[in-house]
Amino acid sequence: MLCKSVHLNLHKSNTKLQNTLSMRKILVIGAGKSTSQLVNYLLNKSAAEDLHITVGDLSLENAQKLINNHDNGTAISLDVFDKTQREQAIKEATIVISMLPARFHIEVAKDCVTFNKSMVTASYISKEMEALDTAVKEKGLVFMNEIGLDPGIDHMSAMQVLDRIRDKGGKVILFESFTGGLVAPESDTNLWNYKFTWNPRNVVLAGQGGAAEFIQEGTYKYIPYQRLFRRTEFLEIEGHGRFEGYANRNSLKYRSIYGLDDIPTLYRGTIRRVGFSRAWQLFVLLGMTDDSYTLQDTETMSYRDYTNLFLPYSPTDSVELKLRHYLKIDQDDLLWDKLLELDLFNPSKKLGLTNATPAQALQRILEDKWTLAPEDKDMIVMYHKFGYELNGTRKQIDATMVNIGEDQVETAMARTVGLPVAMATLRILNGEITTPGVQLPINREVYEPILKELEEYGITFKEYEVDYLGYNPDNVGG
16 A cells, blocks of 8 residues: 555656646746745646746745745745856746846846847846847847836836827827835825835935936936935825825936937836925935945944934034934924934944945834835835827826735735736747847837736726826926
């Protein structure tokens, strides 16, 4: 009886191995916050689509959590800097998804060219990735990038409306696009109306690395980092209230990408709740968001000592008094309550970080207060504004998308980043997306079916025809 049982188990194992060998293999590198719903989607489709999903991560435990003992999934420990390990995993795959931090994609991409594998990422196309375009085209491969949320759903939803306007013979004269990862109203429990829904480091460093560039009514505009969070726009989203938006760094490069070379107004920005940017500006003014140098003794440094680093010396004044005086904050200003809420003046809490930069130390302090609790829900908000001329009349379309997560793991961020990546991967595998090269999802063969399928997951846009106002209806100033 025992022999029969062993034989049966061996037969099952061999059958599973044979099935796995014949399946189409998707390698997902990176098991971070945005990967959960991507992997769930692929596992749910695996039987019908004949897929085997391998998740590779430096942490085997993180990869195993995502696979969750699924028959058509395998978790592996994968160090992307281990050339032998990386090449072996890529060789065995049919297609590769990289969910690594953007700066690590390039080594994966080079291997994908070498071993003739198509590749998908959610990140902006870097210069190094762009340089692979000729080799990728020569091999007939598809390297789909910028297919997450922002960049990703923003591109696809914008191109759908822009193409519709142009198909009717309209000329686009204004395009604005804003996206924000926020906390849902029912989980909004702090004065900042904000919690981390994606990589906290990216939030702390947002806007750095050069001036924000855009064009308004034919005039080029530039906002240096030190003024970025004080030049905001207000946005009203029906049913969800008022928000603010600050400019992204890279608006102008989308003119040629979107076919809007002659457009008078183009602006892309990030959404926050009203009041966030004014408060964040305090950190910028103090120098707390600087990531260019390391501080001394941060392992034992208290939050209070950290705050005091950026203030003038005084033999008599307290840290609180110095900061209020330095930043000209009245004691009854809500800004002051926001700073108190973060425990910035706590002498007991320690940073516990070795050789931290100011930005890393600030991130540590913010993670105390802004990390999603297990039952917390996040919220994605996207807003597009299209101004156009048709038959001598100026018109405007506003399009909005709001999506709310389930909890700390099944977040709206993971859903809106992961699902488009998974959907694009499957369509490349199935020969529905065939245009070769390093690209982003602005072609109809990509955006039409993916936006349609996203609607099944509650990711939908509402469109409103409104009066065209532009920025400067009287053509005064500039």
